[in-house]
Amino acid sequence: MVVKRKLSCGSNVFDFPSIPKAPRSSRRKVSSSKLGDDDDDNSQICAIDLLASLAGKLLEESESSSTSTYAFEGKNHDVHLGGGAVKQEELEHVYINNKPCKSEFSDHEANADLQVSSVESDCVLEQTPVFSDCKKEECGLKSLVGTEEETCVVNEEQGEATGGFVADRFSLKDPSQLRLQSPESVHLDGDVKLAPCTVRVSDDSFQGYVNHSKLVCRDDDNNYCKYYKFSDNCNKSYRPPSRVGNRRIKKSVMKNYGRGVSMLKCFEDTRTDGHLKALYRKRKFSYGYGYNPWKREPVHRKRRLSDKGLVVNYDGGLSSESVSNSPLKRESEDGVLSSEIGLHLKDSPVKFSIKSLRIPELVIEVPETATVGLLKRTVKEAVTALLGGGIRIGVLVQGKKVRDDNNTLSQTGLSCRENLGNLGFTLEPGPETLPVPLSSETPVVSMPTDSTNLSERSVAASPALDIVIPLPPQDADLLINSGKSVENNHELVPYQSDISADEQPSPDSRALVPVSALESGALAIVPLNEKPKRTELSQRRTRRPFSVTEVEALVQAVEEVGTGRWRDVKMRSFENASHRTYVDLKDKWKTLVHTASISPQQRRGEPVPQELLDRVLAAHRHWSEHQMKQNGK
DNA sequence: GTTAGGG
């Protein structure tokens, strides 16, 4: 396996190792560190640095060339995307912005642990579909972009046999979810993945992906829904570069999954309206019964991030969003795990894949009169400042931080599927991380210190440009204020990497409660000061909408046995549906009754045949009366 | 462990 350390493009050189403040020692280890005991931290950091650097460069590029797109041309026609992989050497012929991009690798074989299969950064940049007429299939690609599942497939197909740590994507996502996907191509073990839209390759075989929207909207129901749509209609969604600038980033939704376990945001819609709408809708932390994300489902369907998603830890800590391991991702829609999973048990190498890493939330404030360029710079600086301070990686298993770097993964309990599902990572700002000293006077960019505050601010933000636009600091230097700004925050507790793993979160200590993740294996880790109730049990199940077939079965069963006998209903019609508990059925019935009671226009989700709804009402009425009679007697 | 109902 090889780690690409340097990518030079004409005059632009992506010198990953030279990332700002990250410890050199660790950077240097990028190519050689092993997922071993001692170096895992470093290697991960390096990966991040590496990616961050690239992202940063791309950002700069975007600023300097407003009309240009991030072209990432692969001149080498030997690249095999379908089932093969582009070898490192071949990457040397990659071009960016028409400039030859030379990649320098340090050949490092065997158990190299670091695999950076893609780089993805978010920022306010042009999204320029380059190719207008293409289809994924034609490219011989199996959707390297878009979903984790797909990415997984690719890895498998390419016979990625070596165990290792895969940083599949690295996204530098600012809270507004402005996303720029830089070329995703730093796959160390040979395959090249290109970012959607922003990637341009000369080889026809690459065209498949270049047109995907890089603006991803992950939905609870439709993973990366918009993403898909966009990509599936490349030709239609094609737009000339000139319009990209008008894009707006839409509001995102903060999600407080599992009782405030996480805060999630994502694009609600980043499709083809040519606008990016800044998003920033942060939900105030509400633990306990404060907020029920599930109930919000209908309203904020576009939010996603949950599954693979990340949680944004704005308290200055960086949290890894979308940490997942491939085995777990193999779960299909219906919840059936593919057979691949078994491969990772026993002695097989444990494979991890971090879909993306997200930086903590940033509040960007720029005057309305500010230029887009300024906004870009602001974002860039914020991100740079954050990363510049160095990052530390934390590993959490079962919600507990694993401190002993010398234990093997298996010793740590990371050897089976179940446990992998409880794995999480955290990105923590290094001790020295506190970036730019800010002049409290004009902090343009800052780490939100209060979710409520943020929420309010976003509401107050301009409708058009939903980015917080308060006092106009004009072109003042953008400063970033992280970490310490939250010292007095009551609600948020920075995730201190120093928190001893041994220190069991005391009942009222504001221990972090990693949340996770859904069966996709992705873990959402967030520091919080919530009552550490669900600490280790806080895994919210994946939402699985009932299919019409299931509804029918449910209706059928209820008609027969009536309401109030959910266990019987379960055994009767959902005996083999392990993911449907009788409580689920009861809940579903509840919603069905409600759905049937409202007008069709108000219904959401997959439409349930009126006929079924009628039966629901009939059965509901019948059994209600039945119960009345019983009570009467 | 189930059921019912609020969140």
Added chain:
DNA sequence: CCCTAAC
């Protein structure tokens, strides 16, 4: 979908 109270 989660959580609890109540049985």
